């Protein structure tokens with residue numbers, strides 16, 4: 128190979144590397160030209176429901192945090208994995224629910240307030256949450272130990288960053304809808320949270336009574352999807368009349 132050709136190839140190398148790494152941030156949905164969303168409060172309605180669980184609730188293992196005495200000391204009553212939490216009323220907690228299909232294409236404005244993810248007792252809190260594309264995610268470390276926050280997204284750019292004890296809060300955004308991806312910690316393998324990034328504000332997470340509620344929804348016919356980190360995805364369809372209230376139940380388990 129001539130010296131000249133070698134120089135040319137070396138000169139192009141940064142371009143190849145750039146392409147291999149995705150070439151910077153991916154275009155966000157809000158960069159696509161869409162009309163601004165508008166919901167008429169006079170006709171908006173509510174979608175609500177419950178996530179039922181049939182059968183015997185699986186026993187979650189106690190997490191062994193003895194590798195870090197400070198993490199261990201944060202849980203005098205042993206901490207159990209949050210993978211499947213069945214509530215006392217036979218409903219399922221931590222299911223992400225969102226409108227998957229049926230909304231008119233529009234550009235939704237994210238809230239100005241950040242979503243929050245805390246590291247407290249070497250556990251991520253909340254375990255599952257939704258946020259909007261381009262909304263800030265404020266990440267806190269309330270622990271006296273070092274954590275390493277790893278957003279394992281695929282549609283958005285993944286990242287992996289250390290966060291020392293009581294360090295400055297991190298602020299991150301995800302520009303593209305991605306439902307649902309894990310956030311892990313490279314230091315503590317048991318740490319895991321799940322985030323659903325939605326292009327619109329119509330999502331919820333089932334709580335301690337297994338219920339969910341999505342308000343301010345324009346009338347229409349929708350496909351609603353429920354996603355559980357281990358038990359998978361389910362879909363339901365409904366029609367919401369103007370100022371209406373539609374309900375939906377999803378059932379997991381045997």
Ligand SMILES: [Cu+2]
Nearest residue numbers: 274312314315
């Ligand atoms: Cu950690």
